[in-house]
Amino acid sequence: MTQKAFSFSLPDQDGKVRSLSDYKGKVVLLYFYPKDMTPGCTTEAQCFRDRLNDFQKLGVQVLGVSVDTVESHKKFAEKHHLNFPILSDTEKKVVDAYGVWKKKSLFGNTFLGIKRESFLINDKGEIVKHYEKVSPAQHPEEVLKDVKDLGL
Secondary structure, rough: OOOOOOEEEOOOOOOEEEEEHHHOOOOEEEOOOOOOOHHHHHHHHHHHHOHHHHHHHOOOOEEEEEEEOOHHHHHHHHHHOOOOOOEEEEOOOOHHOOOOEEEEEEEEEEEEOOOOOEEEEEEOOEEEEOOOOOOOOOOOHHHHHHHHHHOO
16 A cells, blocks of 8 residues: 655755655655764765666656755765755654654663655655665665566
């Protein structure tokens, strides 16, 4: 059973507002990550960057989302030469809507933060796959395989 993807409009690293509706008729990989410049998030972003041509050949738009500011995203994107939009959700509306703003723990401390999860959205705006356990280095390969296997 597919679920309609939550619609959103958020600024990217250049301050340009991007909406899910901008990609109507395209497949979108919406990936949520905890924080700019951290090791796992950097690895994941670099892997998407390095495989972006493969995503584009399949007609897939990659969009990253975190609660970091546009300014933080700009530094992150420039430092790592990111070639796709990373969106700033400082008000936490989109992370809440997709259910990725969760209780986490690190070194015995509990806090709220983004759980690294992704959503594959088909050209009709429906979530066709929810990735709840994401390995930053392997995730792009996993998604590319699924896009082919699902015939998207």
